[in-house]
Amino acid sequence: MRVAIAGAGAVGRSIAGELLENGHEVLLIDKAPTAISVERVPQAEWLLADACEITSLDEAALQRCNVVIAATGDDKVNLVVSLLAKTEYGVPRVVARVNNPKNEWLFNESWGVDVAVSTPRLMSALVEEAVSVGDLVRLLRFSHGDANLVELTLPPESALAGTQVGEVEWPEDTSLVTIIRGTRVLTPTQEDSLEAGDELLFVAAQAREEQLEDLLSVRREDATS
Structure with a gap:
């Protein structure tokens, strides 16, 4: 996979390093000469250019990229980079960094953004995920389809503890994608049983989140009464 990253600061370089380790081709673009530090990520391609200019993106051959970050x-x-990547070059996947949470509402498909990553929101979500049991935590918002990646740690008193995945009537537009149990990462099957303390990751429509939280957090005495 070929990935272009606009912004060769600490964030851009870190992303590039991770992608290169996973075997992807990476092009780093930055207009500041001081940001061009080839020795820090020598395996990447580097381009000194303004990523907001069409001529620069032509030089970067953005139409050959599978992903633009x-x-x-x-x-x-x-x-601007997101919009140009999507509308002018037809890049299949555009990921954008949100620096100011007040601007997050702009980072959607109207601006060519497929996935918006807000560092403050992500840090807040990770803190909630670490300390919350029985509460639904939104980890990531997907621009298309109004769906989110959400997590809930199944509380010991949940009526679903001990229930097989296939026996649960999950809300519409909701999919259980992963069960994290201790150090194990499980791809759920219909026969797998849910256990108290499981971290459950779902892709769910935003409108279904409250229904999903109610289902997972219902207490045993409530379920039998």
């Missing part, structure tokens, strides 16, 4: 520290730049 707008990772600069400027939300306006990230939005």
Whole structure:
């Protein structure tokens, strides 16, 4: 997979390093000469250019990229890069960094963004995920389909503890994608049983989140009364 990253700061370089380790081709783009540090990520391609200019993106051959990541520290730049990548070059997947939470509402398909990553929101979600049991935590918002990646740690008193996955009537537009049990990551089957303390990851429509939380958190005495 070929990935172009606009913004060669600490965030962009870190993303590039991870992608390169996973065997992907990476192009880092930045207009600041001081940001071009080839020795820090020598396996990547580097381009000194303004990612908001069509001529620069032509030079980067953005039409050959499977993914574009707008990772600069400027939300306006990230939005422009996202829009150009999607509308002018037809890049299949555009991921954009949100620096100011007040601007998050702009990072949607209207601006060419498929996935918006807000660092403050992500940090908040990870804190909630670490300390919350029985509460639904939204980890990631997907721009298409109004769906979110959500997590809930199954409380010991949940009526679903000990129930097989296939026996649960999950809400519409909801899919259980992973069960994290201790150090294990499980791909759920119909025969797998849910256990207290399981971290359950779902892709769910936003409108179904409250229904899903109610289903998972219902207490045994409530279920039998």
